[in-house]
Amino acid sequence: GVNTFSDLYIDSGEENEDLFKRNCPKDDQFLPLPPPPDNYEEVAPNTPTDVATVLEKLTECFSTFEEQITSLNQRVSEQVTITDFEAQRKATEEKLLYRIDRECNR
Known part of the structure; x- marks a missing residue:
């Protein structure tokens, strides 16, 4: 358990160090790059x-x-503006509410 803030701080530091050791390769795992080849292939000129x-x-x-x-361009021209969309949505909503109201009053 953690009794004080300093215990929490110390524990978290040790945990972070453990995570670093587990997740990071050791220096000896990095291999040097192979030397460049002595002779490069001749690149054929463009025919x-x-x-x-x-x-x-x-x-x-x-x-x-x-x-x-x-x-x-065709697809963009077929797009509807936000204003037009909102107007269509409001009109549809009003029609729907009107029909619901009529059905409920029957």
């Missing part, structure tokens, strides 16, 4: 077909982005 392929893929991506923008 015209590589450039054409990259250009084609970029063009496809660009077209896809244009389609997505068109789709998003």
Whole structure:
């Protein structure tokens, strides 16, 4: 049990230290990085077909982005403003209350 505030403080410090020891790796677990390779592979220069392929893929991506923008613009234009939504909600609520009131008065 904890009798005083200082006991609580001391206990929590020891617990935190235990948690740190359990959750953190020891220094000897960190291995040094391997040395870089002596010879790097020669990177082949871009051939015209590589450039054409990259250009084609970029063009496809660009077209896809244009389609997505068109789709998003369409979806945004279909959205209802908060003001319109509140007006529709109030009108629906009033109709519903009117019908409930009529049914209850029968």
